[in-house]
Amino acid sequence: MSATPRKNRAGRRILAVGAGLATVGALVAALPAGAAQDQSQGRGHGWGRTVDVQLLSFNDLHGNLEPPAGSSGQVSHTHEDGTVEKIDAGGVEYLATHLRQARQGNRYSVTAAAGDMIGGSPLLSGLFHDEPTIDALNKLKLDVSSVGNHEFDEGAKELARMQNGGCHPTAGCSVEGKTFEGAAFPYLAANVTDEKTGRPLLDPYFVWEKDGVKIGFIGVTLEGTPNIVTAEGVKGLKFGDEVETINKYTKILERKGVKSIVALVHEGGAPASSSYNYDCDSPGPGDGISGPITEIAKNVSPQVDALVTGHTHQAYVCTVPDPAGKPRLVTSAASFGKLYTDTTLTYDRRTKDIVRASVDSANRVVTRDVPKAQDMTDLIRDWNALAAPIANRPQGFISADINGRGSTAYEKPLGDLIADAQLEGLAPADKGGAQLALMNPGGIRSDLVWAESAAKEGNGVVTYGEAFTVQPFTNMMHVVDLSGENLLAALKQQVSGSNAASVKILQVSKGLTYTLDMTKTGADRVVDGTVKLNGEPIDPAKTYRVAMNEFLAGGGDGFPALAKGTNKLVGASDLDLFNAYLGAHSSAAAPLAPPAADRITVVR
Known part of the structure; x- marks a missing residue:
């Protein structure tokens, strides 16, 4: 079609x-046999x-x-x-x-x-x-x-x-x-x-x-x-x-x-x-x-x-x-x-x-109702054979699709899952003492799909290859001291500055909540006084330990406030933390359900 x-x-x-x-x-296909050649137009x-x-x-x-x-x-x-x-x-x-x-x-x-x-x-x-x-x-x-x-x-x-x-x-x-x-x-x-x-x-x-x-x-x-x-x-x-x-x-x-x-x-x-x-x-x-x-x-x-x-x-x-x-x-x-x-x-x-x-x-x-190109089938087969020992390792189980890239919502279920994994892995004192985690939405490259997992391994298994597809950059995680003032500034930078025209809503770990009013403009969309951590308003004068990948920690995606973090500790990669979380929180008998995605209240 x-x-x-x-x-x-x-x-x-x-x-x-x-x-x-x-x-x-140029790559040129041969003319069909008997094709006419118009000498006047030549089209x-x-x-x-x-x-x-x-x-x-x-x-x-x-x-x-x-x-x-x-x-x-x-x-x-x-x-x-x-x-x-x-x-x-x-x-x-x-x-x-x-x-x-x-x-x-x-x-x-x-x-x-x-x-x-x-x-x-x-x-x-x-x-x-x-x-x-x-x-x-x-x-x-x-x-x-x-x-x-x-x-x-x-x-x-x-x-x-x-x-x-x-x-x-x-x-x-x-x-x-x-x-x-x-x-x-x-x-x-x-x-x-x-x-x-x-x-x-x-x-x-x-x-x-x-x-x-x-x-x-x-x-x-x-x-x-x-x-x-x-x-x-x-x-x-x-x-x-x-x-x-x-x-x-x-x-x-x-x-x-x-x-x-x-x-x-x-x-x-x-x-x-x-x-x-x-x-x-x-x-x-x-x-x-x-x-x-x-x-x-x-x-x-x-x-x-x-x-x-x-x-x-x-x-x-x-x-x-x-x-x-x-x-x-x-x-x-x-x-x-x-x-x-x-x-x-x-x-x-x-x-x-x-x-x-x-x-x-x-x-x-590019419909899938045409014959497969044999040379591409061969190419995929050969590379899959090399990747199989790593790609097919089970990491966890899911009970239904957990959408990330395919979600049109500002807060994505898979975004919540990734942020929670980062918080849990970096919360211990010897791992950084993180109190919250932030994830850039563009770094979520796919969905976790139950049907695909079931078709390949049965019972909603998530393999290393599927987890890698979601988090392919293998960014190293950072935990930094960030003032409440800079944390609030970063949340406002989601909808202002270089992100004013095309907003980039950070995915947040459990415990962090706020209201996003899209009827307003610019930084005012993040409603003052609604940003809370575990029910307590964020204090601009207080210091928080924030986990994020190295890309965000460098101020990437239009978040210069996040680059102001100090006392940095470099932890495991985002992919390692994601896989560890899947393994710790799911089994064949108790697969992981999609998060509720209820941390950001959106007003339209």
């Missing part, structure tokens, strides 16, 4: 062009003035090679009568089949991604430092990708290894006797530079070319990457303004004779509907989408023909007016390989530009 294709209402076309240092040939075949170039794109795969579980593996489709259907989607075996079928009959086809291909990955990929995902992307014939913030989870040197290959410096070769070959596609990082030299960390752009048809790709990640990645991951790097960077390299490409340009931007927006087939151009271009990408799109040079975006894990195919007032295509294909975007760009050989008025684009569902 797929959305109805939409035609962009104005503008030039976008083509994927060659790389900063090298030109890579789709490339012999006339204009040719159709197929741009297939996706984003935020996060190493999800196997079909994502529970609600994380579903997309919503709104029917004409207003009913909403949930469709199971995703899995690289199915993504490969869909992309290969889509390419058939398209002489000019290029595949691009908008970052976060790796990082925050399930155990199958994460256990091997995401080498399995890079291998899968190579088999998918990905032509180019921008970096995302999660490409920096293990730092610049590890990102360079993902690009260039080689065995891990400490873990060694994942497969005995075999050296990791690296990405066969270029990773682009135009706005990421070395602080000392000022040079781009990776190639800033790539030019795709076939039969004289050229499309330039410029890749950027969000300028705020340092705020959402551990400090060690971005050490020595500078992240520049997205618009300024794209405009700079647009001029460079134009001087090289490349007039058709696509920006791969790891920053996104929020459509008014979560359905992948929502028309975000109703009533007018871009009216149904908001968020950072709208301001970027409104200011990027009109010479850029389209923006392929990501980061927010949303699905949209919109047109947003460029600085000249002409609507321009902006797309995103949700996350985890559940969708891909199929765009047709009409390239004019005379002007070397895209005819924007002829652009068609739609998000397509």
Whole structure:
């Protein structure tokens, strides 16, 4: 099932062009036997003035090679009568089949991604430092990708290894006797530079070319990457303004004779509907989408023909007016390989530009009713065999689904469970003496799904692999002294400052309660006087021992107040504490039930 294709209402076309240092040939499917070649127009075949170039794109795969579980593996489709259907989607075996079928009959086809291909990955990929995902992307014939913030989870040197290959410096070769070959596609990082030299960390752009048809790709990640990645991951790097960077390299490409340009931007927006087939151009271009990408799109040079975006894990195919007032295509294909975007760009050989008025684009569902790609099945089988001794170890039992990533509530049942695990593990005096724990919602990468557990092990068993999928970063836990004043400031920073537009509600351990009034604005949404610990109001002058992961302790996710903690004690990893809690509080006879999620009272 797929959305109805939409035609962009104005503008030039976008083509994927060659790389900063090298030109890579497009993956092209053979023409069907007997296909006609229109010598006057050449649309789709490339012999006339204009040719159709197929741009297939996706984003935020996060190493999800196997079909994502529970609600994380579903997309919503709104029917004409207003009913909403949930469709199971995703899995690289199915993504490969869909992309290969889509390419058939398209002489000019290029595949691009908008970052976060790796990082925050399930155990199958994460256990091997995401080498399995890079291998899968190579088999998918990905032509180019921008970096995302999660490409920096293990730092610049590890990102360079993902690009260039080689065995891990400490873990060694994942497969005995075999050296990791690296990405066969270029990773682009135009706005990421070395602080000392000022040079781009990776190639800033790539030019795709076939039969004289050229499309330039410029890749950027969000300028705020340092705020959402551990400090060690971005050490020595500078992240520049997205618009300024794209405009700079647009001029460079134009001087090289490349007039058709696509920006791969790891920053996104929020459509008014979560359905992948929502028309975000109703009533007018871009009216149904908001968020950072709208301001970027409104200011990027009109010479850029389209923006392929990501980061927010949303699905949209919109047109947003460029600085000249002409609507321009902006797309995103949700996350985890559940969708891909199929765009047709009409390239004019005379002007070397895209005819924007002829652009068609739609998000397509990666359904699971197609044959699995055998090469991907083989890849998953081989890596699973290596992971099995660790992945299949039971950690605990659950009585029902405990939703985290799939929950739309501010307070997530799985968030409460994780925070409780952190508090319990770090409350003993010799472990840090924590009185409360805080967990960032973005660090919860999946749900705990009873049905999946039951299908694999029976009776709702939670395996190490499933726990790892929920908490894949293996962040070390910190316990710090934090004043009541700073604790209250941090809670207000959930809904103000850099989080004012897109709130980030911290998950809290048992005993911490407060009221969140969403009818108010900014910091006032956290109602004064309601923040209590074990029934006692938080005293601004008092000191509290607070447990949190190293990312939050460094002020990540827009919480500078949390970085003011002192008297730090470094404890076990978040994953170790989570698994220990599951083991201590559940058994086959007494599985763990979902928490009530009643610590934050929300007023709407």
